[in-house]
Amino acid sequence: MAKKKTLRIDVLSVIPEVFSEYIGASILGRAVKEKLLDFRAHSLRDWSIDRHNTVDGRPYGGGPGMVMMVEPFHKALVSLGLRTKTGKKTLRSKKVRIILTSAKGKLFTQRDAERLSKYDRLVFLCGRYEGVDERVAEKLADEELSIGPYVMTGGELATLVMTDAVTRLRSGVLGDEASLEEESWGIEDSIEYPHYSRPESYLGWKVPKILLSGHHGDVKKWRDSFRT
Numbered sequence: 001m002a003k004k005k006t007l008r009i010d011v012l013s014v015i016p017e018v019f020s021e022y023i024g025a026s027i028l029g030r031a032v033k034e035k036l037l038d039f040r041a042h043s044l045r046d047w048s049i050d051r052h053n054t055v056d057g058r059p060y061g062g063g064p065g066m067v068m069m070v071e072p073f074h075k076a077l078v079s080l081g082l083r084t085k086t087g088k089k090t091l092r093s094k095k096v097r098i099i100l101t102s103a104k105g106k107l108f109t110q111r112d113a114e115r116l117s118k119y120d121r122l123v124f125l126c127g128r129y130e131g132v133d134e135r136v137a138e139k140l141a142d143e144e145l146s147i148g149p150y151v152m153t154g155g156e157l158a159t160l161v162m163t164d165a166v167t168r169l170r171s172g173v174l175g176d177e178a179s180l181e182e183e184s185w186g187i188e189d190s191i192e193y194p195h196y197s198r199p200e201s202y203l204g205w206k207v208p209k210i211l212l213s214g215h216h217g218d219v220k221k222w223r224d225s226f227r228t
Contacts, residue, residue, distance in 0.1 A: 004172040005120065008038040011159055012076050013126040014055060016041035018156050028164065031173045039163070044068075044126075047075035056129050065130025073125055073136050082123065087139050095120040098142045099162070101127055101155025105144030108162055112145065116162070117169040124162070126155035193223035 011019060019041040023032065031037035045053040049071055056066040077083040082093045097119045106112075116122060125132070125141060137144050147158045167173055196207040210222045 004036060006035050006038050007167060007170050008121040009163055010080060010123045011041045011126060012044045012073060013041060013156055014044050014128055015156060016043045022160055027173060028167055031167055036170055036172050037167050042076065044072050044076060047072045067130050068127060068132045070133040070135040073140055077140060083140065096123060098123045098140065100125045100137050100141035100144045101158040102144040103146055103151045105146040108145045108147050113165040113169060116166045124159040126159055128154040191226060193226040
């Protein structure tokens, strides 16, 4: 039996403490215990530019807010062995994807989750404040991803969303991997059929009769009717 591979995820954030509780719970927590997921949240301030742990500065050209600087991100990626001091990719980074969470990034979909689940290592760069120096996107990240057409205070929640969606697709993470076959967005971007459980009737709200018929062919036709 082939040994299941570990997915390593590194996160660079100014508030790395927010990740531990969610990552340690439920399916992701089990994946960590079974060494299917190696999740490491790093404080970007460890690579700050001065003794005040500064990671942001005023934007050139003026404007409101502060912008996260390129230097701390670069220094962190060098420390993680993913970039050289001149900013180039290292040889070890071939099976690594560096992702900048960004409101202007490509919308993250199930297809992206499937694509990213095939990497050995993912690195998430969490934006915050007014934004991130564009050189992070242009020179350090492999891609920018967003989880929706809205703006949040930071990229930490987006990172958790993508981590969850990607990790559950890895071999061995779900107890019953057959559940991946028919779920929403798993087949041609379609929606999964409705689910019902006990009791058969609750407050007069009844389970569809077709599901009680025992006729597997008719049940399958009913479920397939929800595919779009």
